[in-house]
Amino acid sequence: MKAGVFAQLAFTVAASAASVGTWAADSSAPALKAGHEYMIVTNYPNNLHVIDLASDEVYKSCKLPDAFGPGTAMMAPDNRTAYVLNNHYGDLYGIDLDTCQSVFHASLSSTPGEVGRSMYSFAISPDGKEVYATVNPTQRLNDHYVVKPPRLEVFSTADGQDAKPVRSFPMPRQVYLMRAADDGSLFVAGADIYKMDVKTGKYEVALPLRNWKRPGFSAPDVLYFWPHQTAQHDFTMLYTVSRFTDDKQDPATAEPMYGYLSIDLKTGKSSYREFASLTELYFTGLRSPQDENQMYGVLNRLARYDIKERKLIKAANLEHTYYCVAFNKKGSKLYLAGTFNDIAVFDPQSLEKVKNIKLPGGDMSTSTTQVFIR
Structure with a gap:
């Protein structure tokens, strides 16, 4: 595990109390509509928000118990x-x-x-x-x-x-x-x-x-707190690993790499694959529903990779750190959440920001966004 990453998480969680404010959840919006696509996310002081993904606006907010x-x-x-x-x-x-x-x-x-x-x-x-x-x-x-x-x-x-x-x-x-x-x-x-x-x-x-007993590689290191429910219906997490250059397995000469673990929840089949050199940290990563050869990762930047080529296609600078990446079911829109109280909407191909969805209330901390169709 990375000590600096935990420190950053602790700082964000500790800072959450300062951003709570006095807002109260509004649950008066009507029931969700059949066939419509929504996203849920939680934040301080203790709210569950429903986002309408057609308009990318907050549809309703529920106050959680306790x-x-x-x-x-x-x-x-x-x-x-x-x-x-x-x-x-x-x-x-x-x-x-x-x-x-x-x-x-x-x-x-x-x-x-x-x-x-x-x-x-x-x-x-x-x-x-x-x-x-x-x-x-x-x-x-x-x-x-x-x-x-x-x-x-x-x-x-x-x-x-x-x-x-x-x-x-x-x-x-x-x-x-x-x-x-x-x-x-x-x-x-x-x-x-x-x-x-x-x-x-x-x-x-x-x-x-x-x-893991994989010749030429170190054991993988996993730091992942976001249980995505994906369009691919899989269980995915990122890992980092060192690929050694020779039998001496010297960490000083090894190549640090990023990869992903995946369990297909339909079949139970497990797989793993490296997709990039480790040049910066990502907290979450997901493959595109439109092209499973493309991996998107986020933390301090939003990055798009070609998995087979292990190549960075494009990256975008962000206004602040985001922890959690998610797609709509079609893969035509990409959402960044976690940390503060805004969700950034991006075009997955151009990595241009489309808009920000401002959430009532405060910090999302390590909340996981989930996308679904009623």
């Missing part, structure tokens, strides 16, 4: 309910976007004496009937804390506002993002990418990371 953080959101298969990890990483909520009402709530501190937190790690079953969360529990005793082994907790979405785990299984440590595949398997990112059976708790390595 407190903000991290605000990681994913859409349920019904494209009606948004699930949000929030309240300082300690609770899961299901929000009906038509009414802005909370229809599901699960506290991750459900065991007496424990405080449970999830590091961006939750997912929704392909039929929308279950929600999965990795819980990292700490037992608070009178004079000390006990860090306990992590576990997967499975909740039924039908249990509504006071959901309790219906199943629980041991999990590997250092687990963060997860996504559910169409066959019901759960792919979990940690030291390696694991494939888990949510009925039995058994898991296996689907794609090695720390235990």
Whole structure:
């Protein structure tokens, strides 16, 4: 992991309180319209916004329960309910976007004496009937804390506002993002990418990371907190890796490179590929829905790469840092979010900015934008 990157994240999160203001969410807009394309995103003080992607304007805003953080959101298969990890990483909520009402709530501190937190790690079953969360529990005793082994907790979405785990299984440590595949398997990112059976708790390595045994390459390094729901229906994360020049594996002469990991959620097939030399940092990257040979990455610049040629096609300077890149379903528009309270809209081919969508409220922090069609 990169210490400087964590420092930048910490600075942005700490600065969020200064940008909150006194604005209150407005949930009075009508229900979402069938066939229309929308985007959801969260921000301080504790809001869930719905963006209409035809006009690129805020359609409605919902006030979330309890407190903000991290605000990681994913859409349920019904494209009606948004699930949000929030309240300082300690609770899961299901929000009906038509009414802005909370229809599901699960506290991750459900065991007496424990405080449970999830590091961006939750997912929704392909039929929308279950929600999965990795819980990292700490037992608070009178004079000390006990860090306990992590576990997967499975909740039924039908249990509504006071959901309790219906199943629980041991999990590997250092687990963060997860996504559910169409066959019901759960792919979990940690030291390696694991494939888990949510009925039995058994898991296996689907794609090695720390235990990568790739000749001529170092183990990959992954820093990724954004569970994109993409038009390609895959589970994608960026990684950095060193390609050595000889058997000495001298880091001083190695070529640092960027690559992407991908799990096809339709088939479960995993893949990885380098696409560029590492010349600057990107927090997120996605392939274009129009051309999967083109990779877009963002942090301090927006960059577009030819994957096969490992070549930078074009880059654009930004008004400020953005953490999260997303496309509309057709791939005709590209959205940059995270950090402050504006979403930048770009033309994916020219990398010219089209407009900024100003969000009511404050900082988005590490929020993930999700695009869907009602």
